[in-house]
Amino acid sequence: GAVVSQHPSWVICKSGTSVKIECRSLDFQATTMFWYRQFPKQSLMLMATSNEGSKATYEQGVEKDKFLINHASLTLSTLTVTSAHPEDSSFYICSAGFRGGQETQYFGPGTRLLVL
Amino acid sequence: EDQVTQSPEALRLQEGESSSLNCSYTVSGLRGLFWYRQDPGKGPEFLFTLYSAGEEKEKERLKATLTKKESFLHITAPKPEDSATYLCAVQTWYGNKLVFGAGTILRVKS
Numbered sequence: 001g002a003v004v005s006q007h008p009s010w011v012i013c014k015s016g017t018s019v020k021i022e023c024r025s026l027d028f029q030a031t032t033m034f035w036y037r038q039f040p041k042q043s044l045m046l047m048a049t050s051n052e053g054s055k056a057t058y059e060q061g062v063e064k065d066k067f068l069i070n071h072a073s074l075t076l077s078t079l080t081v082t083s084a085h086p087e088d089s090s091f092y093i094c095s096a097g098f099r100g101g102q103e104t105q106y107f108g109p110g111t112r113l114l115v116l
Numbered sequence: 117e118d119q120v121t122q123s124p125e126a127l128r129l130q131e132g133e134s135s136s137l138n139c140s141y142t143v144s145g146l147r148g149l150f151w152y153r154q155d156p157g158k159g160p161e162f163l164f165t166l167y168s169a170g171e172e173k174e175k176e177r178l179k180a181t182l183t184k185k186e187s188f189l190h191i192t193a194p195k196p197e198d199s200a201t202y203l204c205a206v207q208t209w210y211g212n213k214l215v216f217g218a219g220t221i222l223r224v225k226s
Contacts, residue, residue: 002162032212043203043216044160093159103212104150107159 003027004096006108010082014116022078023094030096033077033102034105035069038091075100084115118143122204122217130225132193137220139204140186148188150214151180151186152203163189194224 013019013077013103023033032051036044048069050056056069066088068080081088093110097103119142129135129145140151148167164173166182173180179190179199189202201221206213 002214004159034213043218046213049213091157095159097212103207104148104162104165105214105222106162110159111158113158 002098002104002106004094004106004108006094006111008111009109010112010114012114012116015085016083019081019084019113021092021094021107021113023077023079025075025096025106028075028096028098030077030098031074031103032097033071034095034097034100035067035077036077036093036095038042038093039108044093047079079111084113086115089113089115118206118208120204120206120215121216122202122220124220125218126221129191129194129222130226131224132196134192134194136202137189137202137204137222138186139189139217141206143206143208143215144184145208147207147209147211149182150205150207151187152205152216153190154201154203154219163202184211185219191205191222194222196224196226198222199224 005024007022035047038044048056048058048060050069052071052074058064069074071077091110095105095107097105121140123138147164151163154160164180170186171182177192181188201219203219205216
């Protein structure tokens with residue numbers, strides 16, 4: 001149980017294009033989904049928290065207009081990197097928390113983005 | 117500000133050589149402490165959640181313990197497949213986000 005998937009696992013795009021990453025909780029309904037970014041040999045940096053049906057809460061320093069988050073259902077959240085630039089190249093990981101109580105976050109396998 | 121510090125940064129063990137990883141934390145109100153394992157190029161894999169001082173949890177060769185200031189991840193007779201980065205994270209009562217430590221890179225040689 002508690003499986004989270006991400007799609008795609010790898011994406012290469014040209015500078016200036018937009019990229020959408022999907023995060024799905026496969027066998028449970030997620031109260032909240034989180035988006036992280038991880039640079040090589042560094043720990044996870046939380047970008048935003050998203051709740052189903054409401055606007056995402058972004059961490060300080062994260063551009064809302066650049067990283068668009070949509071949480072349309074209890075099992076799906078999407079992150080769109082708009083007008084991507086080489087500095088946006090990174091490993092993006094989502095996680096999903098169980099509904100209610102003391103939530104454990106379960107992580108997806110991550111998406112490697114390379115912007116040329 | 118909530119802080120999580122993990123030590124050592126890296127640890128090399130021989131197969132069968134037991135050791136411990138440390139996670140010290142400073143938070144305004146601990147809701148839970150989490151241990152994850154992360155393999156290169158993959159998302160973190162959930163290991164344990166600890167909620168109160170004195171609590172212990174075990175899974176195969178791993179045992180996690182919690183005090184009011186720190187948590188330990190004990191690895192007994194490790195095998196090469198235990199090689200990974202081990203991440204510690206805390207969650208407070210003031211929000212449901214996780215604050216991560218920098219991680220400990222564990223290498224177990226046969």
